[in-house]
Amino acid sequence: MKRIVVLTGAGISAESGIKTFRDSNGLWEEHRIEDVATPQAWQRNPKLVTNFYNQRRKQVMEALPNKAHLALVELEKQYQVVVITQNVDDLHERAGSKHIIHLHGEILKMRSEEDPSMIYQSNGWEMDYESTNAHGHRLRPHIVWFGEMVPKMDEAIFQTMKADIFLVIGTSLEVYPAAGLIDYTSQTCEKYIVDPKARELNHIQNLTVIQNTAGEGVPALVNKLIKNV
């Protein structure tokens, strides 16, 4: 079976009602990154950071996977598929994708500040900023904040290097290291970008740019890839 690696960003969840970050009306217009999405913000004002993620978590729990998430699952009938997502929602999981790498963490999980291997599923959307685990460790959102390492990056690079086909869906490709993953694809790898604002990347060969929404563009591309097998 050929291998498809999919890199997704906020744009794939936009049609599920979850705001993107950098579009007009996006999250970073309403909130300053340094107030809510850095380790320093968490140290300074954990209540504000917790409220921000509580609102995000509530929105995610109310959302449903859309046609694009569901179409990616169809690919698994014909290909080995790995989804690398920058999204912290669980819409790929709920759609049914089997192999998902969350580069930027998962909003429905919390973890110990002292031992990052202690990870807990959150109960409901509302987290208390003073909550602790049984060892008395304070819990923080299981999110990769700006300025933090991206622990799953090595695994993402490893998968990308082996891809026969690489799809990029709904990301502005402004945040590194995720944005640099496409540079690890092989020359023979077929690459596609689906995003209404997608641009050509001059240094990337074998690239097809599809300027369309995920809801329309992804099911059409999936149909084509399934027919091509």
Ligand code: APR
């Ligand atoms: N279908 C497909 N793409 C869409 C749609 C849609 N319906 N609507 C918007 N988009 C595209 C936009 O054109 C844009 O290119 O989604 C992209 C969203 O870009 P960003 O808001 O920058 O989101 P993303 O690339 O996922 O951000 C990366 O930045 O702040 C962080 O940690 C956060 O993981 C996030 C990272």
